[in-house]
Amino acid sequence: xxxxDAIIVGAGVAGSAAAYRLAxxxxxILLIDRGAPVGSKNVSGGTLWGTEMDFxxxxxxxxxxxxxxxxxxxxxxxxxxxxxxxxxxxxxxxxEVPYNGFTILRSRFDEWFSGKVxxxxxGNAMVIPGIMIDELHFEGKQVAGVVQxxxxxxxxxxxxxxxxxxxxxxxxxxxxxxxxxxxxxxIENGAVPPGEEPQLVLDPHHCAVGVKEVIKLPKDRLEERxxxxxxxxxxxxxxxxxxxxxxxxxxxxxxxxxxxxxxxxVAQLHSLKGQDRTPGEPPRSSHELFEDFKHxxxxxxxxxxxxxxxxxxxxxxxxxxxxxxxxxxxxxxVAGDAAGLLFSNGYQIHGMNYAIRSGKIAADAVLKCEQxxxxxxxxxxxxxxxxxxxxVGKDLRRFQNIGKITExxxxxxxxxxxxxDLFMEILVERGEPKDKILASLWPGxxxxxxxxxxxxxxxxxxxxxxxxxxxxxIDGIRGARNI
Amino acid sequence: MKRHxxxxxxxxxxxxxxxxxxHLTLNEKVCAYCTHHSxxxxxxxxxxxxxxxxxxxxxxxxCVECGTCFSICDLGSVKWNNPKGTxxxxxxxx
Numbered sequence: 097x098x099x100x101d102a103i104i105v106g107a108g109v110a111g112s113a114a115a116y117r118l119a120x121x122x123x124x125i126l127l128i129d130r131g132a133p134v135g136s137k138n139v140s141g142g143t144l145w146g147t148e149m150d151f152x153x154x155x156x157x158x159x160x161x162x163x164x165x166x167x168x169x170x171x172x173x174x175x176x177x178x179x180x181x182x183x184x185x186x187x188x189x190x191x192e193v194p195y196n197g198f199t200i201l202r203s204r205f206d207e208w209f210s211g212k213v214x215x216x217x218x219g220n221a222m223v224i225p226g227i228m229i230d231e232l233h234f235e236g237k238q239v240a241g242v243v244q245x246x247x248x249x250x251x252x253x254x255x256x257x258x259x260x261x262x263x264x265x266x267x268x269x270x271x272x273x274x275x276x277x278x279x280x281x282x283i284e285n286g287a288v289p290p291g292e293e294p295q296l297v298l299d300p301h302h303c304a305v306g307v308k309e310v311i312k313l314p315k316d317r318l319e320e321r322x323x324x325x326x327x328x329x330x331x332x333x334x335x336x337x338x339x340x341x342x343x344x345x346x347x348x349x350x351x352x353x354x355x356x357x358x359x360x361x362v363a364q365l366h367s368l369k370g371q372d373r374t375p376g377e378p379p380r381s382s383h384e385l386f387e388d389f390k391h392x393x394x395x396x397x398x399x400x401x402x403x404x405x406x407x408x409x410x411x412x413x414x415x416x417x418x419x420x421x422x423x424x425x426x427x428x429x430v431a432g433d434a435a436g437l438l439f440s441n442g443y444q445i446h447g448m449n450y451a452i453r454s455g456k457i458a459a460d461a462v463l464k465c466e467q468x469x470x471x472x473x474x475x476x477x478x479x480x481x482x483x484x485x486x487x488v489g490k491d492l493r494r495f496q497n498i499g500k501i502t503e504x505x506x507x508x509x510x511x512x513x514x515x516x517d518l519f520m521e522i523l524v525e526r527g528e529p530k531d532k533i534l535a536s537l538w539p540g541x542x543x544x545x546x547x548x549x550x551x552x553x554x555x556x557x558x559x560x561x562x563x564x565x566x567x568x569x570i571d572g573i574r575g576a577r578n579i
Numbered sequence: 580m581k582r583h584x585x586x587x588x589x590x591x592x593x594x595x596x597x598x599x600x601x602h603l604t605l606n607e608k609v610c611a612y613c614t615h616h617s618x619x620x621x622x623x624x625x626x627x628x629x630x631x632x633x634x635x636x637x638x639x640x641x642c643v644e645c646g647t648c649f650s651i652c653d654l655g656s657v658k659w660n661n662p663k664g665t666x667x668x669x670x671x672x673x
Binding site for chain 1: 588591612619625643659663664667
């Protein structure tokens with residue numbers, strides 16, 4: 097086979113973005129995906145934020161997305177209550193080309209995207225679905241192509257965009273952490289299992305599992321329920337779940353598609369694995385948790401009468417810099433989820449736009465190396481450099497400590513309940529004289545200094561939830577510093 | 580909407596089964612040292628089941644290829660590979 101300018105493994109949004117950029121430049125490329133059709137292995141929540149797709153000709157005309165996000169909501173759910181912040185707008189940044197966000201379904205979107213790669217490549221770009229690559233071809237120490245069932249497909253550079261479960265980066269040791277297979281092999285050979293858990297190549301502290309259903313709903317009913325009146329707008333609604341208990345740290349999402357709703361939960365794996373429970377109490381499974389969310393009194397009315405079309409699950413790389421693998425080496429670069437390039441600041445989770453940008457940068461790096469003919473680690477180090485200079489690198493670095501907020505157990509066990517109790521204190525009409533709002537919140541009531549005993553509404557809610565001032569202060573400072 | 584069991588849910592999804600190649604395997608010898616068996620409740624497709632005698636068995640057919648079991652198995656018993664090309668789960672929505 098002819099030597100390719102580049103081979104891209106994985107046709108998710110990162111891989112297709114890299115392939116598209118290279119194909120635009122007339123390069124000979126192969127885009128290989130294990131799913132047939134392309135997209136059939138891919139799952140996202142899925143909201144795609146930003147304008148990264150504008151570089152693809154025909155994106156706005158062919159509309160491979162579901163709806164344009166015109167409303168973003170964030171809710172705190174307890175067992176019986178919901179507190180929601182709802183931002184809905186007609187401002188042109190959200191409602192006119194190039195738009196600010198889209199809901200998408202990946203099977204359709206990714207198949208479309210890979211089709212555009214072939215289109216722009218005019219015969220130089222080939223998309224191969226249904227092929228699983230589990231081996232790379234080496235010339236000396238340098239990656240120089242892929243191996244498919246014994247056949248070598250040579251290429252100057254390989255872009256690894258094979259997702260969070262990237263078997264290739266695990267296999268060749270480009271992910272940091274202990275490979276659990278080594279632990280298993282040692283136990284088999286008679287070693288005692290490690291008492292303390294080592295940091296693994298795909299550590300549960302760095303991952304969350306998303307469990308999702310796509311629920312079909314007629315267009316008019318969907319638009320009525322979500323207060324959409326222009327036929328194209330959509331809602332991106334995210335949730336902080338205060339009700340699962342047992343120390344389970346989970347969020348939820350509900351996104352509107354054209355004629356369906358994407359509904360799901362996202363549970364931090366370490367908290368799902370190590371649930372706090374009394375002896376004999378059975379653990380709550382990931383799929384039961386999803387059903388609990390789906391039948392929550394706030395959620396159920398949205399999906400009533402809907403038909404489930406598909407059940408799916410996917411891991412989400414929430415570890416940021418802590419889980420970043422080796423990003424480049426001799427003959428290869430790593431992009432998208434495979435590189436853990438997901439951004440979270442507590443109230444926004446962006447994955448796909450960061451993946452697309454990393455794919456573009458990977459392509460730019462390959463193009464740069466082509467000028468010098470140096471595809472060694474030295475040449476391809478330009479990938480990490482350009483990534484670090486882009487918003488992808490800068491955001492991941494700036495928000496690297498966001499885990500202090502998003503992995504703080506109080507975020508899930510205490511604060512949603514605290515908000516609920518505060519509203520109950522304020523809103524329940526007891527036929528008693530009312531406080532002004534500041535007096536409801538301030539420990540001192542109407543006075544400047546905290547009084548003893550403290551009597552404000554906030555105090556009552558705070559005491560009910562047994563959260564001390566020190567903890568509040570620490571969380572407040574952490575929040576102010578990291579969010 | 581009624582409450583779905585995991586069996587109900589899996590019926591909504593499509594697979595191209597490969598009965599000749601298990602892309603997931605367990606090592607019974609290693610599982611014997613496990614204290615949590617969290618695969619039995621973390622896996623969103625309920626592929627892992629603990630029998631009455633304590634052994635954990637795996638049915639990989641309806642695996643949704645998420646990777647959860649590989650991440651939580653700290654003893655390295657779960658061997659996780661991708662199914663061969665075109666086999667395994669086929670998402671039509673994604």
